[in-house]
Amino acid sequence: MSDEYTPRWSGEGEVRHVVLSSGNRIRYLVTGSGAPLLLMHTLRTQLDYFQRLIPLLAERFTVYAVDLPGMGWSDIRPQAVYDEPSVRRDMLDFIDRLSLKNLVLAGESMGATLALSIAAQRGEGIRSVVAVNTYDYPQGVERANALASFVVKGMRIPGVGKVISSIENEQVLSGILGGGFYDRxxxxxxxxxxxxRSGKRCGYPTVETSYFRSLPSFMAARVLYGRISVPVTLVYGDHDWSKPSERESVKKLIRGSNIRILPNTGHFASLENPDEVAGAIFSTP
Incomplete structure (x- = not known):
């Protein structure tokens, strides 16, 4: 069952699904009360990535956390496209279908880049953005460790990538993800x-390899940042994969943005340092 894990930590949260104009059926969690906040997760994870953050945010926000198209327990569709513009269109459609207004956008890694590109395309109805450890620079997860570099490079090779994805196990995935923590x-x-478990679904290797091959489109989304007109807080772990110069270059692209550095924190900040991430979101205008 797709919803066995989420109820263990989500309390009174409700898991729902919505079919978008693209035909993609998206799983999402809604919980809490207050102004709406949309959470978008990292590459190769799902809405449960925010399991330590959502209970904190639900005290002040109505939180909507999505499984991005094809990931987690969102449906897998043959021929679906997972580049940044396509995923952005789906998320904009999600916002419209749920009639979310005065919305705070928050995301991490790939989800942070989506939050920024969505705000760039549609300032109206967006209140502010909190972008945690944006994924908009070369190499990215390849900087985590030697294992990650080997696996991610292999994922991008046609044919080979699907084989690597299909034999992925807990030891390998833990090794890769562990490279994104200050304290693994x-x-x-x-x-x-x-x-x-969610990655064993039929067709998931195609989804995973498609996202990895589409990462250049997330880097290309930087060209949109100059259009953002709402308040933006950029949050980075002091041990994130990004270089200080790369963080500053993002800040320069977004007028009026500010940077918040989290101590003793790696790339996966919402799991490693949820209190500080929540504090950054609570401080947003």
């Missing part, structure tokens, strides 16, 4: 097990 003990083992 903060990576929940049951979460890794859940990622492997």
């Amino acid at each position: 003990r903060k990576l929940p083992s049951d979460f890794v097990s859940e990622l492997i």
Whole structure:
């Protein structure tokens, strides 16, 4: 069952689904009360990535956390496209279908880049953006460790990538994700097990390799940042994969943005340092 794991941590949250104009059926969680906030997760994870952050945010926001198209327990469709413009269109459609107004956009890694590109395309109805460890620079996860570099490079090779994805196990995935933590003990083992479970669905290797091959389109989304007119907070772990110069270059592209650096924190900040991430979101205008 797709919803076995999420209820263990989400309390009174409700798992729902919506079919978008693209035909993609998206799983999402809604919980809390207050102004709406949309959370978008990292590459190769799902809405459960925010399991330590959502309970904090639900005290002040109505939180909507999505499984991005094809990922987690969102449906897998043959011939679906997973480049940044396509995923952005789906998320804009999601916002419209749920009639979300005065919306705070928050995302991490790939989800952070989506939050910024969505705000760039549609300022109206967007209140502010909190972008955590944006994924908009070369190499990205390849900087995590030697294992990640080997696997990610292989994922991009046609034919080979699907084989690598299909034999992915908890040990390999833990090794890759662990390279995104300052303290890898903060990576929940049951979460890794859940990622492997959702990743065993028919067609998932195609989804995973398509996202990896589409990463250049997320880097290309930087050209949109100059259009953003709403308040933006850029949050980076001090041990994120990005270089300080890359963070500053993003800040320069977004007028009026500010940077917040989280101590003793890697790329997966919402799992490693949820209190600080929540604080950054609570501080947004």
